[in-house]
Amino acid sequence: MNSLLKMGAKRQLFLMSSSAVHGYEYLQHAENDMSAFFKKNNVKKVLFIPYALSNYDSYTEKVGTVLQRWGFACEGIHQHPDPVQAVNNAQALYIGGGNTFLLLKTLYEQGLVKAIHDRVLNQSIPYVGSSAGTNVATRSIQTTNDMPIVCPPSFDALALVPFNINPHYLDPEVGETHKGETRQERILQFHELNDAPVLGLREGSTLLIDGDRATLLGSKSARLFRRNREPEEFDSGADLSFLLDE
Template identity: 55%
Template sequence: MMATKKRLLLISNSTLHGGGYLGHCQDHIKKFLGEQIKRVLFIPYALHDRDAYAKMARQKFESLGYGLDSVHEVPNPVYAVQQSEAIFIGGGNTFRLLKALYDNDLISAIRSKVFEDGVPYIGSSAGTNVATISIHTTNDMPIVYPPSLHALGLVPFNINPHYLDPETNSKHMGETREQRISQYHEEPNTPPVLGLREGSMLLVEGNKATLLGVTGARLFLRGKPPSEHEPGQDFSFLLMQS
């Protein structure tokens, strides 16, 4: 298997019930970025009010000891990505985010920085969705239309952030999250889907992937029953998907 430099921290959610923005994962972020990195490039495209979003992200990262630049504030987004030390893409609407990444020619720029230069990538919610093969398994409404549903492809599978288990006593008659993912896998040649519950995240370092956080994950493989996994699970085998 070919070695890779990529380093990813793919977080299910930005805010965990009872806590503040990125509070539940801030220790993981600090450990992931380390002391060598001084500034993070933030991509706020998933929300409409990019100024307010950047302000919130900047306050958080500065409290952790990192400077933050927002890509929407610079004249040349591609150049900003090319010069970045680390990249953080936050949550919001995944369709809006992916369209903006295409509109600003950032798909190949981000891929190059991650795969070739080993620049750390942090994604949360929608930012985690776009790190995968496609956004087919997002929970969001298609409020805008990106030119393709194909995403960054930093991992060879899909993720469903904010994964919800069925509620036994619920009177809701719509499909459960598990049923919707099963419908996705009724289509041919669909990749695995990792359902990340809120409070969980996937750390990818080279060819190794590990489930972190305080909640488990549910793995869906086409043609097989879903399986349950606890924090600490080695998911490196998912990186070997063709």
């Protein structure tokens, strides 16, 4: 898949680690930034893609209730007879969290991988992802935390950015007695065989991409892993635009 931006197109992405953060109501932690993102892009109505969970109606209603309270209309893609046409007509896309393998498998089955890729990169449609929806926005889903409850035809994802993200990134707890692999160890294992940079997004963090500029938003820092290099920490507000050229 060609991930190069069409001449004149301007990538608009809002990639959250999670839609639910401790101490906040659902999506509340991102209300100001997401509302500003939609308003900047003149979005009135959002097409929600609930494929990461099995109850599409309930999931769409949960997200739609919040967005409507903020002043944005919302409809589920499953309410349309032709999902590709729905994407082609949408003002903005929002793919929610759940199981990343199920989500990507369904996107392939519905013929949406290329459709979403082209709309976002060639026509500048705004894209919001949370958790699994953030995973599929990247090069591949190989750095997801989810269990492979189904098998997609490929791990290759939407390739809206040329790197990977690990949402819900967790640091080892001081004094922890569990001896299983840490999140960092698993990402380092990924880099034994893969070159793609991996951005570990902690809860409450969002990567905002506006054209050729990428900025870390939220209350937490992020941890960047690159093959054969020491991990780096970036505070909220950091300019991560260099990742778009990796």
